[in-house]
Amino acid sequence: MKSERFKGYLFAAIATIAFSNIYIFSKAALNEVHLAQFGVYWFFIASLLNIGWLVKSGGHRAIPKLSRRQWRILALLGVLEILTTTSFFLSVQIIPDPAVTSFIGNLFPVILTLMGIVFLHERFTWMESFGAVMALVGAFIISYQGGTTLASLFIPGTGVVLINAFFAATASIVVKMNVKTMSPELLNTNRAVSLLIFSLLMFFIYGQSLLIPISALTNIAIGATLGPFVAVLFIYYSFRHIEVSKSSIVQSLKGIFVLLGSYLYFHTLPLVHQLIGGGITVLGVMIISLSRAGFLKRKK
Numbered sequence: 001m002k003s004e005r006f007k008g009y010l011f012a013a014i015a016t017i018a019f020s021n022i023y024i025f026s027k028a029a030l031n032e033v034h035l036a037q038f039g040v041y042w043f044f045i046a047s048l049l050n051i052g053w054l055v056k057s058g059g060h061r062a063i064p065k066l067s068r069r070q071w072r073i074l075a076l077l078g079v080l081e082i083l084t085t086t087s088f089f090l091s092v093q094i095i096p097d098p099a100v101t102s103f104i105g106n107l108f109p110v111i112l113t114l115m116g117i118v119f120l121h122e123r124f125t126w127m128e129s130f131g132a133v134m135a136l137v138g139a140f141i142i143s144y145q146g147g148t149t150l151a152s153l154f155i156p157g158t159g160v161v162l163i164n165a166f167f168a169a170t171a172s173i174v175v176k177m178n179v180k181t182m183s184p185e186l187l188n189t190n191r192a193v194s195l196l197i198f199s200l201l202m203f204f205i206y207g208q209s210l211l212i213p214i215s216a217l218t219n220i221a222i223g224a225t226l227g228p229f230v231a232v233l234f235i236y237y238s239f240r241h242i243e244v245s246k247s248s249i250v251q252s253l254k255g256i257f258v259l260l261g262s263y264l265y266f267h268t269l270p271l272v273h274q275l276i277g278g279g280i281t282v283l284g285v286m287i288i289s290l291s292r293a294g295f296l297k298r299k300k
Contacts, residue, residue: 004241004242005241005242007237007241008237008238008240008241008242008247009238009242009250011234011235011237011238011241011247012234012235012238012242012247012250012251013250014230014234015230015231015232015233015234015235015237015238015250015251016231016250016251016253016254016257017257018226018227018230018231018234019226019227019231019232019235019251019254020102020254020257020258020261021222021223021226021227021261022223022226022227022231023092023098023099023101023102023258023261023262024098024223024258024261024262024265024266025219025220025222025223025226025227026038026042026089026092026219026220026223026227027092027093027098027266028215028216028219028265028266029042029216029219029220029223030089030092030093032212032213032215032216033212033213033216034206034208035089035090035093035202036199036202036203036205036206036208037203037208037209037210037212038089038216038220039089039195039196039198039199039202039203040196040199040200040203040208040210041212041217041220041221041224042199042220042223042224042227042228043192043193043195043196043199043224043228044196045220045221045224045225046192046195046196046224046227046228046229047189047192047193047196049192049224049225049228049229050185050188050189050191050192050193050228050229050233051189051192051193053185053189053229053233054185054186054189057183057185059183059185059186059189062182062183062186063186066182070178070181070182073174073178073182074182074186074187074190076174077171077174077175077187077190077191077194078190078191078193078194079194080167080170080171080174081171081191081194081195082194082195082198083163083167084164084167084168084171085195086198087160087161087163087164087167088164088168090157090160091104091105091157091160091161091164094156094157094160095155095156095157095161096268097262097266097268097269097270097274098258098261098262098266099255099258099259099262099263099268099269099270099274099278100142100155100270100274100278101157101161101258102254102255102258102259102278103138103139103142103255103270103274103277103278103281103282104139104142104143104158104161104162104281105161105164105165105254105255106135106138106139106252106255106278106281106282106284106285107135107136107139107161107162107165107281108164108165108168108169109135109251109252109285109288109289110131110132110135110136110165110284110285110288111165111166111169112168112169112172112173113128113132113288114132114169115169115170115173116173119173119177125291127287127291128287128288128291130287131283131284131285131286131287131288131289131291132284132288133284134280134281134283134284134287135280135281135284135285135288136284137277137280137284138277138278138279138280138281138282138283138284139277139281140277141273141274141276141277141280142270142273142274142277142278142281143155143158143277144273175187175236175239176239179236179239179240180240184233184236184237184239184240185233187236188228188229188232188233188236191228191232192228192229195228235247235251238250251289252282252285252286252288252289253282255278255281255282256282259278
């Protein structure tokens with residue numbers, strides 16, 4: 001049992017470090033290319049890696065045996081991932097500092113916890129409520145820019161991050177409910193291929209060119225390997241060994257890694273109030289995750 005938990009936390013840690021790099025390398029690439037161009041290259045590389053790993057692991061043998069219900073689940077996940085990923089990269093493109101995007105994105109565990117209560121019948125404690133309020137307050141501080149209207153009250157891209165968090169949480173719940181019957185390799189390959197098909201469609205609609213700078217292609221190659229392949233695959237692996245809430249404990253540290261990477265790569269830091277708000281969101285998410293995992297329960 002301890003070995004299983006260790007594997008789960010290790011997979012979550014690897015996924016968190018890998019996922020943090022998505023913000024950095026995708027931001028660098030999106031500074032040079034159109035989102036449709038980015039998507040085609042990003043998910044072409046991700047699809048090749050995932051299909052290769054699926055075949056190597058033998059997971060492709062399960063495809064002919066999938067039931068109609070499982071095919072419907074894969075189709076649903078494909079749609080959810082398209083909505084999740086599109087909104088994610090839009091937010092990365094809109095918000096100048098990747099660390100700010102990551103800190104606001106800490107609302108994802110809050111929404112995931114709420115959905116866990118509704119769909120997985122998980123219990124919600126006062127401590128988790130306190131953590132959720134902290135995360136919401138922190139997100140408000142980060143995104144607030146002092147406007148007098150709703151449109152100018154928050155920094156551009158805040159609404160897109162909220163949309164991303166909602167769809168990401170929905171997809172995570174669906175994955176958690178089905179990861180025991182469908183392998184992480186299959187789920188991740190389905191995600192990458194669905195996004196590649198969507199990216200190709202957008203590529204032709206916007207009439208983009210396949211010619212992009214070498215620097216952008218390099219950033220895409222690194223990011224696509226760490227993100228859609230390593231990060232997502234290891235998150236799914238962690239779900240096999242530990243609860244979603246326990247995996248989220250490790251994932252809640254993502255913002256710190258993004259902050260460090262953003263400073264080293266772009267030499268930028270969020271504003272002081274955004275750093276404060278970011279710290280509050282991280283602390284709030286940590287409280288939620290630790291409580292969900294049972295570490296903050298009173299000893300009798």
